[in-house]
Amino acid sequence: MKIVIGLFLRASVVLTGIALATFALLWNAPGDPALAIALARYDAIVTPDLVNEIREQAGFNAGFWPAFQAWFGPILMGDFGNSSVNGRPVLPDLMSSVSYTFPLGIAALAIGMALSLPLAILSTKRPGGWLDRFAIAVASIGNAIPAYWLGLLLILLFAVQLAWLPAMGARTPSHAILPALTLGLGVAASLTRIIRSGILEARGQSFLPALSRRGVPQNSISKDHIALHAAIPVVTVFGLELAFLLEGLVMVEVIFARPGLGSFLVEAIGARDFPKVQAAVLLTALIFVVVNLLIDLFYKVLDPRIGDHDA
Amino acid sequence: MTLQVFDLSAIRSGQAILHPTSLSIELGTRIGLVGSSGSGKSTLGHAIVDALRAQNKRVAHVPQSPDEALDPLRSFKFHWHEAERALDLAHDVSKQRTLFSALKIEDADLRKRPWSWSRGMQQRFVIAMALIGTPDLIVLDEPTSALDPIVAAKTMELLRDHLADKDVAMLLITHDLGLATQHVDRLIVLDKGKVVEDASTHGILVAPKSPAAKSLSTHRSWLSLPC
Ligand SMILES: Nc1ncnc2c1ncn2[C@@H]1O[C@H](COP(=O)(O)OP(=O)(O)OP(=O)(O)O)[C@@H](O)[C@H]1O
Ligand SMILES: [Mg+2]
Numbered sequence: 276m277k278i279v280i281g282l283f284l285r286a287s288v289v290l291t292g293i294a295l296a297t298f299a300l301l302w303n304a305p306g307d308p309a310l311a312i313a314l315a316r317y318d319a320i321v322t323p324d325l326v327n328e329i330r331e332q333a334g335f336n337a338g339f340w341p342a343f344q345a346w347f348g349p350i351l352m353g354d355f356g357n358s359s360v361n362g363r364p365v366l367p368d369l370m371s372s373v374s375y376t377f378p379l380g381i382a383a384l385a386i387g388m389a390l391s392l393p394l395a396i397l398s399t400k401r402p403g404g405w406l407d408r409f410a411i412a413v414a415s416i417g418n419a420i421p422a423y424w425l426g427l428l429l430i431l432l433f434a435v436q437l438a439w440l441p442a443m444g445a446r447t448p449s450h451a452i453l454p455a456l457t458l459g460l461g462v463a464a465s466l467t468r469i470i471r472s473g474i475l476e477a478r479g480q481s482f483l484p485a486l487s488r489r490g491v492p493q494n495s496i497s498k499d500h501i502a503l504h505a506a507i508p509v510v511t512v513f514g515l516e517l518a519f520l521l522e523g524l525v526m527v528e529v530i531f532a533r534p535g536l537g538s539f540l541v542e543a544i545g546a547r548d549f550p551k552v553q554a555a556v557l558l559t560a561l562i563f564v565v566v567n568l569l570i571d572l573f574y575k576v577l578d579p580r581i582g583d584h585d586a
Numbered sequence: 587m588t589l590q591v592f593d594l595s596a597i598r599s600g601q602a603i604l605h606p607t608s609l610s611i612e613l614g615t616r617i618g619l620v621g622s623s624g625s626g627k628s629t630l631g632h633a634i635v636d637a638l639r640a641q642n643k644r645v646a647h648v649p650q651s652p653d654e655a656l657d658p659l660r661s662f663k664f665h666w667h668e669a670e671r672a673l674d675l676a677h678d679v680s681k682q683r684t685l686f687s688a689l690k691i692e693d694a695d696l697r698k699r700p701w702s703w704s705r706g707m708q709q710r711f712v713i714a715m716a717l718i719g720t721p722d723l724i725v726l727d728e729p730t731s732a733l734d735p736i737v738a739a740k741t742m743e744l745l746r747d748h749l750a751d752k753d754v755a756m757l758l759i760t761h762d763l764g765l766a767t768q769h770v771d772r773l774i775v776l777d778k779g780k781v782v783e784d785a786s787t788h789g790i791l792v793a794p795k796s797p798a799a800k801s802l803s804t805h806r807s808w809l810s811l812p813c
Contacts, residue, residue, distance in 0.1 A: 485655045488635050488647045489715070490672035499668070500657050577659070 282571060286564045293560040294350070294553070298343050301549055309335055311547035315360045329359075346553065356550040365554045369539065373558070376524055376535035379455055383520060386459025387466050394463070395470035402475060410467060417464025422523040426457040426530040443532045454527045461523055462516065469512050470505065477504035503577070510574055514567045521559060587613050589643060589723055589755060594633040596626075596779075604629045604779045611755045613722060618766035618787065619759045620802060621776035627759045630776060631725045634757065638723060646716040650727040650759075652708035655715075656700040662711055663696040673719040685714040688744045690737060705732045713741060717748055724749070727759045742769055763802055767791060775799045 301308075309330035313321040316329075334342045349356060355365040398410035433453060434442035441450050478501060486496050525537030532538075536555060543551035589611040596604035604626045611617060621627050628650050635647045649655045656665060670677055686692040689710040691703075700708050709732045716724055726745070730738035746769065749756055758770055766773060766787060773790045775783035777798035783790060794800045 480657075481654050482657050484632070485647065485649050486657075486668075488632075488639065488645070489669055490639075491668055492672070495668070495671075499664075500660065503657075503659050 278572070278575065282568050286568055289564055290557070290560055294347055294557055295343070297553055297556045298346065299339070301552060302339055302342070306547075308547040308549065312359050315546035315548070332359075346550070350557070355554045358548050358551055360546050360548045360551075365550050368551070369536075369554050369558060372535050372539040375533060376528070376537065379451055379458070379527075379533075379535065380520055380524055382451060382455035383458035383462055383523075386455060387462025390459070390463035391466035391470055394467050395474060398467075398471055399474045399478075407471075410471065414464045414467040414471075417460055418468070420461075422457055422461055422526045423530055425460060426454070426527055429453050429457055430531075450531075450533070454531045454533060457527050457530075458520065458523045462520060465516065465519070466509070469509055473505035473508040474501060476508070477501045480504060507574075507577060510570055510577065514563070514570055517563065517566055521562075587722075587753075589613065589638060591634055591637040594630065594637055596629050596633060602779060604633060607633075607781055609634065609774070609781075611723060611757070613753045613755050615772060616749075616756045616758065616770040618770035618773045619757055619776060620761060620763060620766055620773060621798060622802070623761060625776045625798070626779040627761075627776055628727055629779070631727050631757065631759050634723075635725055643723065644719065644721040646719065646721040646724040648709075648712050648716045648724075648726045648729050650731075652700065652705055652712055652732075655712040656708060658700050661697050661699050662694075662703070665711075666696070666715065669715045669718055675719060681718070682714075685717055689714050689741060706734070706737065709733060710737070710741065713745075717745075720752060721754060723755045723757060725757045725759070728761075729758070730765065731760075731762075745769075761802070763791070773799075775802070 307326070309326045310321070312329050313326050317325070330336055334345055337345070346356060353366075355369065357364050358368070394410050394413075398407040401407060430442045430453060433440045440452050441447070442453060444450055480500070483496060483500065486500065487493070524535070525540060527533070528535040528537035529541060536559070540552065540555045542548075543555060590609070592608045593606045594604060594608070595602065595606045607630060619627050619630065631647070635645045638645045656662075660668075666682065667677065683692065686694075691707050691710050691714070694703060694707055694711075703711070709729065713726070713729055716726070729745075730741055733741060742765070745756070756770075758766065760766055770787055773783070773785065773787045774781055775790065775794075775796060775798050777796065782796040783794070783799045790799050791803060794803050
């Protein structure tokens with residue numbers, strides 16, 4: 276219980292810090308945000324009077340701290356404010372874009388796990404064998420290929436050449452296949468390496484020979500002991516993996532012209548729609564913090580040597 | 587019946603740490619394997635266990651350190667059940683309780699993982715695990731070096747009682763001649779990976795022939811030890 280409260284305290288501090296940092300970044304970004312908003316709003320020639328009016332409205336004339344408070348205060352109550360471009364509340368738009376991004380992210384993770392786990396296990400059957408080298412080669416290439424390139428390649432092959440799958444938009448579930456595959460292959464590449472080295476390291480544990488000498492069958496040793504030890508590095512890097520995944524999601528949504536958090540963010544940044552940018556960044560940070568919190572908790576259950584905990 | 591192993595050897599990093607060694611062990615006998623630190627006692631112990639297992643003999647082994655015996659991520663309970671399953675035995679609560687109380691770990695929490703018990707307690711748990719079944723040979727690698735003298739004496743007593751009416755051979759690895767004289771009838775002296783002497787305990791103590799045996803018996807005032 277004490278651990279949980281501590282973790283929550285830490286999470287709130289991190290989130291407040293992130294809110295402050297993004298606000299400061301946007302506040303000090305080059306260019307005139309009022310002008311950008313005016314352009315996004317009216318899409319025509321704008322007069323200096325109009326720009327001034329927007330500046331006053333958006334609170335840019337007040338100092339940094341009053342502006343920060345005016346934004347962050349309501350957020351604590353769950354009010355993310357209104358878009359400075361179209362005046363609509365930010366939260367519903369944000370949620371609807373998340374409803375596209377979240378399933379895509381889960382699908383990518385699922386594909387990544389489904390590919391990397393068997394590949395890593397197969398490759399460690401005979402370390403240094405041709406299968407192992409093949410797996411390492413595939414994983415290295417997969418790691419080196421950026422998501423936008425792989426995405427375009429998949430579009431060319433499956434949408435243009437073979438015409439099996441749609442490439443643009445998000446109308447049907449089949450629209451999600453190519454984006455999910457693009458991301459999933461990237462996830463699989465990095466996970467394969469981590470799981471592989473986790474298994475190899477776990478196999479070197481000094482207590483393993485004693486288990487065989489005790490008569491424990493080899494498959495029980497793999498299942499009950501090696502798998503558990505190999506899971507630790509995988510859990511450790513999972514937070515980092517998520518960062519790459521979010522980055523990839525933004526890219527893939529733009530390439531495949533999908534609505535979602537990535538498109539939401541890119542659009543909002545273009546229009547200098549501060550409330551929207553802030554909300555998207557804060558939500559991303561929240562996901563991060565929550566996932567890392569869960570990882571911490573899971574880690575403590577998995578390995579009691581980290582912190583005190585009874586199993 | 588006699589247990590026999592032939593031409594056991596071990597090479598690590600290109601160096602022979604155990605030269606070809608053959609041994610026969612009568613069932614029901616107690617043998618001590620002594621030698622200075624680094625002479626290859628543990629290595630020979632492992633080789634004997636592995637060779638006998640390959641002959642489908644039943645062998646129990648207590649490694650030198652509990653770190654080599656227990657998975658730090660698994661509870662004691664898990665290890666116990668796993669050891670029973672490995673021997674095709676059903677879970678026997680009364681046997682477990684008897685062993686634990688004899689080894690004075692009956693009050694410890696089995697749901698904990700190795701980390702949270704003291705090393706001496708872990709060591710006794712591993713010894714208890716080795717006594718679950720009835721093997722042909724039990725190899726104990728310095729079983730009492732992590733225990734205080736009183737618990738060590740009790741542990742050796744338990745082992746003696748446990749093996750008394752059974753046809754189980756025991757190989758006690760130690761560099762403690764005092765311990766060996768109390769518990770074994772035959773001594774094997776190892777020096778730099780070679781068996782340099784193999785005779786009755788009494789014979790070696792009275793008239794050690796090899797330099798290794800001589801130095802062991804002169805550097806250890808074995809008669810004054812409590813166990
Ligand atoms: N992996 C290894 N690589 C190189 N040398 C090794 C390796 N493992 C063991 N040795 C060497 O083998 C020799 C015998 O080791 P062993 O553990 O069998 O000795 P021991 O008699 O059990 O010693 P102790 O009384 O300290 O337990 C030592 O000299 C050790 O340095
Ligand atoms: Mg040793």
